[in-house]
Amino acid sequence: MPSVGFGRSVQSAIYGAGAFGHRPRVPTDSSTLEAEARKVMSRRGFAYVAGSAGSEATARANVSAFDRWQVVPRMLVDTTSRDTGVEIFGRGHESPLLVAPIGVLSMAHDEADRAVAAGARDQHVTQIISTQASVPMEEIARTLRGSGHWYQLYWSSDDDLVASLVARAEACGSEAIVVTLDTAYLGWRPRDLDLGHLPFARGEGIAQYTSDPVFQRRVAERVAREAAAQGAEPERAAGSPPARPRPTPAAIGTLLSMSRNHPGRTRDNLIAKEPRAAVETFLEVFSRPSLTWADVPRLRELTSLPIVLKGILHPDDARRALDVGVDGIYVSNHGGRQVDRSVAALDALPGVVAAVRDAGSSAPVIFDSGIRCGADVFVALALGATAVGVGRPHVYGLALAGADGVAEVLRNLRAELDLQMGLTGATSVADITSDRLREAFAPTPG
Numbered sequence: 001m002p003s004v005g006f007g008r009s010v011q012s013a014i015y016g017a018g019a020f021g022h023r024p025r026v027p028t029d030s031s032t033l034e035a036e037a038r039k040v041m042s043r044r045g046f047a048y049v050a051g052s053a054g055s056e057a058t059a060r061a062n063v064s065a066f067d068r069w070q071v072v073p074r075m076l077v078d079t080t081s082r083d084t085g086v087e088i089f090g091r092g093h094e095s096p097l098l099v100a101p102i103g104v105l106s107m108a109h110d111e112a113d114r115a116v117a118a119g120a121r122d123q124h125v126t127q128i129i130s131t132q133a134s135v136p137m138e139e140i141a142r143t144l145r146g147s148g149h150w151y152q153l154y155w156s157s158d159d160d161l162v163a164s165l166v167a168r169a170e171a172c173g174s175e176a177i178v179v180t181l182d183t184a185y186l187g188w189r190p191r192d193l194d195l196g197h198l199p200f201a202r203g204e205g206i207a208q209y210t211s212d213p214v215f216q217r218r219v220a221e222r223v224a225r226e227a228a229a230q231g232a233e234p235e236r237a238a239g240s241p242p243a244r245p246r247p248t249p250a251a252i253g254t255l256l257s258m259s260r261n262h263p264g265r266t267r268d269n270l271i272a273k274e275p276r277a278a279v280e281t282f283l284e285v286f287s288r289p290s291l292t293w294a295d296v297p298r299l300r301e302l303t304s305l306p307i308v309l310k311g312i313l314h315p316d317d318a319r320r321a322l323d324v325g326v327d328g329i330y331v332s333n334h335g336g337r338q339v340d341r342s343v344a345a346l347d348a349l350p351g352v353v354a355a356v357r358d359a360g361s362s363a364p365v366i367f368d369s370g371i372r373c374g375a376d377v378f379v380a381l382a383l384g385a386t387a388v389g390v391g392r393p394h395v396y397g398l399a400l401a402g403a404d405g406v407a408e409v410l411r412n413l414r415a416e417l418d419l420q421m422g423l424t425g426a427t428s429v430a431d432i433t434s435d436r437l438r439e440a441f442a443p444t445p446g
Helices: 006-018 030-040 043-050 057-068 112-122 137-144 159-171 190-195 213-231 249-261 274-285 293-302 315-323 345-358 374-382 392-424
Strands: 069-071 086-088 091-093 097-099 126-129 149-154 177-180 307-312 328-331 365-367 387-390 437-439
Touching: 006 392, 030 043, 030 392, 043 190, 043 392, 057 069, 057 345, 057 374, 069 374, 097 392, 112 126, 112 137, 112 392, 126 137, 137 149, 137 159, 149 159, 159 213, 159 293, 177 293, 213 274, 249 274, 293 307, 307 315, 315 328, 315 345, 328 345, 345 365, 345 374, 374 387, 374 392, 387 392
Parallel strands: 097 126, 097 387, 126 149, 149 177, 177 307, 307 328, 328 365, 365 387
Antiparallel strands: 069 437, 086 091
């Protein structure tokens, strides 16, 4: 009997359930998925996830860039059996999908990164754990149960903290270190700015830090310094009260958020100095604007894991990355969240791929920013990507149905890619090459 294939099996399951009046909990269309997620997310949470830099031109360009490419199907090819698997750093993956790193997932669902891990495990998709996760990496790794994960690193201004985070990532089974390069500063994000909302200032999304021994020491040192400084203050005039800001509902809400998100009991944290000190320490050490190419080899001294540089958009930067000995290139513009009117990530992809291959390197080229459907995955692979990261869609699935929602989003992308391959004459990812595409409005190859 001919093989049904993954795509057909998912399709049949949805139609079969529909015959009994059941519709998918998670919409299969990306626009509807986003709209439904917006209904269940808080205003702040949706603004943080959906928002982008400036006029959001980059985010729109990331999506519309796919419209400039058309797939040219090939006929009379036996596609009974199809294989969507790829190999990255010597490990086989059932599909070319990765869960792209996104921080502060507690704003989408209480189970946050744990639910994403469970959904990724269900679909055998490698998760890239964010430095700005709402859950310590060790907990996420336990949820994944060995199904595969990488660790995304923001390079802190504290060298000891960087070394500690990398060591922890190795210890909990991460298979690669992904260094994000495009976030020396946070981009200008009007949706967040207009709400006056920075989740990290409320203690959200800093679990990797508050669970880290080096960071904990830094916090303790800050508390001790502040206590010493307070003790050294000159005495006030007799009867004069200390100057204290008047509490507002927003300030009380921030205090509660810091206390809930800090390790330990919320009740104890409300009167402790550590939660606020942790936020202040994080804001102080988060990034290293002085980072240069000369720093990258130092990371090799800290780990034997493959190193991937994320945020590469220029071919020359890809060449320099190879020159300093990195193992993988990650084409991304942070989903449009950092630089307004940046080149669309998909438009940058062919040039970066060419630079890597012309240098004689077989290093994997990972891609994200703009993936919304299986056909997008197909186009990115045809333009040379080794694998693609799925960003906002998995967060919308998380918001709608927790771990099951993440699994459904990933399942649907896998299914659509499988059917796209079968309908275009591709039996493996190796068949998805640039000659399967043409630029829109260009003449059909003859």
